[in-house]
Amino acid sequence: MLGRRGALRFLAVPPYVWLGLFFVLPLVLIVAISFRPETGPINFDDPWALSLVQYQRVWETESYLRLLGVSVLMALVVAGSATLLAYPVAYFLAFRARDRAVFYLVLLLIPFAASYLLKIMAWRLMLGQEGAINSFLQYIGLTAEPLDLLLYSRAAVIIALVYVWIPFAALPIYAAMQRINRGHQEAAADLGAGPWSRFWRITVPLSLPGALAAFFMVFIPTVGEYVTPSLVGGTEGFMYGNLIQDFFTSAANWAQGSALAVIMLVVTLVLVIVALRVVDVRRLSS
Amino acid sequence: MLARTHRLRAAPALFATIALILASCQGAEPQELLVLEWAGYEADDFWTDFQTANPEVPVDFEFGTTDADILSLMQAGSQADIFHFYTGWQQFYVDEGLVREIDTSKLTNWDAVPADMQALGQIDGKQYFIPWDWGFSSILYNTEEIPDGISSWNALFNEEYAGHVSMWDDGPAAVTVSAYINGWDETAITDEQLAQIEEDWIAQKPLNIHYWDSEYENLCPEVKSGEIWVAYAWQGCYADALYAGAPVAYANPDEGRNSWVGLYGINADTDSYELALQFLDLKLAELTCGNAVTLFYYGCANGDVMAAVEDPVLIEAFGINDPGILETTNFTPPVTAEQRDAWTAMWTRVKAE
């Protein structure tokens, strides 16, 4: 058709250029920098020496690798909890809310418009020893001493992150559930399947892609989290993201920080690919 | 309808272009200053003379939390015209070409600064930095919870205070404290000693409610509320807590307090050299410098201001009437690049543990 092919160039090139420059190129750069031997910040006028020393250092530092493991575990807990807690909510919206579904969904999403930092601050203020929860409990006479296990701990980081992610996690699950053909469920009911059976054999499998999407949507950003741990994590809640943050700020060592970032990226990618394979296999077998 | 949409579609693109231009035009004019500062120092009181002299010049602040952070920000190309850091790190700025020499003939308050303070800002005979604030690092503690007082730096490691301790999130400070406790020479820490220091601080980690990195954000409030009983602290929170009526005291440990001097430098790439110079000059003026003393309980580099201190609380805080105080105070020696890297790496491992 006239002008159509020309339009393709006009359409396809800008995205490639923009993402190439500001997404692919920086990632290539950070991988390249991870092979430089310098400690401290890098002067790009210096010649580009190549070395594995940064990776070697990470390999030799047990605590870094352990921290990565802990952070991945925490991210799994956050993603799992957020998905599990969002599931019944999405179910309610998809199957019970009928015409008011959109209204209820909007209600659920409004908290998302509130500032993330202030929500975390709200948790900090609520959970702290002098916080609203403790001062309220003492004010009404329920406790005499403030409880100190709710703040500056790994638990505090997990709670805060789950709280922030739930409304967001409900979305893909809801979207997937909406696409479930009611016909399947009615047919199963006609064949005598009870409500729980229908749930497990129809709803769950068909909504699984949505649940998985929700899980990964929460898991991936959480592995690299650093803002929330810095606000409510204390010494115990220090995460791998904070390590990278330190190497680009106070403990400036960009090459080492780059190596740590690349390692996290690779681990995240591998986990995602493995998980997708596992899911695929299950689908094939059912 | 279609024509309207056509215009509608052009509008966002136009808007985006204008906005991008506006955004990148920010800061093209030289009559404003950006200062790389530590938390709390952006308060109007600490540059009030400059404000009075130049009411229409906007001064913005960006923040760092440790000397390593400030250096790293400068090395990353900070646009700040002026930066503030503490003794021991001067050489790095000069070596990396980050700082511009200061023409002291243009400073009206320079003569009020004692010679040994002036010397702190000199490298190879050239004046690169202006001293401004000075003070102590010691242990701030709650006198109600610890009525017997504190006499040693190893109070930070005392299991009795578990859950109520807070250490500054800074590797070199941790090494310094350990050096004092063990009687080691800060300038000659061996690898074995550093390994021991790392182990000690890893063991100390659970005692902390958290590490603090911004005095007024996560140290002072919890000192005042009584959640923190023992903390590595500068005098800022000491003053703050006293004003709030909290039961606190500032220790005089057997190993001696640590002392530091704050220095200001002008960014080698600045467009506003004259303005920056004036800013620093007026920092040393009587009122501005005096505010550091009366509001922060920090010493100020203006010798005349210090000589005029009469407030008994301040005299107590600075140990002005205690002739022996400076003898028992340790001054932070300059740290080499290798030490800087090794100590901050050590601290990062402690945090990751």
Place this chain on the structure above:
Amino acid sequence: MTGVGVGRTRVPLRATYVGMLLLLYFPIALLFLFSISENSSLSFPIQGLTLDWYREVFEDASLLEAARNSLVVGGVAATLATLIGFSVSVAVVRFRFRGRAGLVGLAGLPLIVPFIVLGVSLFLLFIFVDIPRSLATIAIGHTVVAVPFASLILLARMIGLDPNLEDAAMDLGATYRATLRRVVVPLMGTSLLSAWLTCFIVSFDEVAIALFLAGGDPTFPIFLYGQLRFAQRLPVLIAMAVLLMIGTVTLTLIAFRLGRRRA
């Protein structure tokens, strides 16, 4: 309702939803409460009610400037991301070309990169090419993050668009570009708006990347992060955040309404 889902069993779904809603709104209600309380710090008992904090918002120049910066950055990032998402959706759905799968993949790839890696790698890039950090660099970072969202929304809509309409316009002599402008864009109107709003909201609240890409001018979240140390400033900051939240929600509802009317 019978026979569908777990209708007649004792799973308290409505209660779960309501409970979740309460949990989500509780901190926000608390924040709102403190924004109208006379207490200068956030604790009980509340001493009295006041609108002073809201008044103070408008007297605070640095706060207003930070909010303005966020609006500008969000607007730019949303616009760029929507344009890119639109281009991707049209190219991928209407054309066959060699890099087609690659383009979709690339547009979605930022989703699987943790924010800190995106932030830090852009930080290194800007230093490498000697571009000083500023609101513009933050906008660039936010655009990259927002492209997957815009692409997702617009792809979904584009797939459902009847190609016959475009063919009809071209049969009448319009170039493809003109067709895009006059046929496709209006038809995608609501989706373009949703994509823009989603990207705007993503950018507006984003802090993990912004912290690494900011120069001397803070966005609102960066400003907040730096002001958290001042306990007595919190009520004013919360008041501003409440205002911004109301603004965002209103914008979204209006856009939603407009969309409904068109459909």
